[in-house]
Amino acid sequence: MAQPGLRPFLPADAPTLAALFRASVEELAAEDYDEDQREAWISAADDEAAFAARLSGALTIVALVDGELAGFASLKDNQLFDMLYVRPDLSGQGVGSALADAIEKLAGARGVTKLTVEASDSARDFFAARGYVGQSRNTVTVAGQWLGNTTMIKELAAPAAGRTH
Incomplete structure (x- = not known):
């Protein structure tokens, strides 16, 4: 697959990204979380206005494949890799890596x-392969369900000093 195109999140993307988020959690997290846990997680997109506000409140980028939204990622408060979701049919094809590269x-x-990332059990290996190191194991309550995740940190290279010509 060709490298996906990336662009900033637009408010008009929110309904499609909410559907992508739901599908991603439902299909890609099925091995790590039971149906009740996935339903609770998915409920974060039930209020699409709140979901759109979360995306707008962070630095959110989207990936496009063949002109269609293929995934999204967000950086919150310039220090938390807050969200990374890929359309299930494109999982493992470089969309997540392209988004993670861009966020990093x-x-x-900046x-x-x-x-820092609060990596789901489904995403932990992806982030570990990118150099994120586990710091702590967490249990969070979402819509009455307990979900496990792992706080992971990646040291980024210092920005290059400005070049003079």
């Missing part, structure tokens, strides 16, 4: 020296 580069360009 954007964070580094002077961030380390990124």
Whole structure:
């Protein structure tokens, strides 16, 4: 697959991204979370206005494949890799890596020296392969369900000093 195109999140993307989020959790987290846990997790997109506000309140980028939304990622408060979701039919084809590369580069360009992610059990290996190191195991309550995740941190390279010509 060709490298996906990336662009900033637009408010008009919210309904499609909410559906993508739901499908991603339902299908890609099925091995790690039971149906009740996935339903609770998915409920984060039930209020599409609140979901859109969450995306707008962070630095959110979207990936496009063949002109269609294929995934999204967000950087919250310039230090938390808040969300990374890929359309299930494109999982494992480089969309998530392209989004993660972009978030890491954007964070580094903003002077961030380390990124934190609260990685789901389904995403933990993906982040570990990118150099994120587990710090603590967590249990969070979402819509009455307990979900496990892992706080992971990646040290980013210091930004290059300005070049003079």
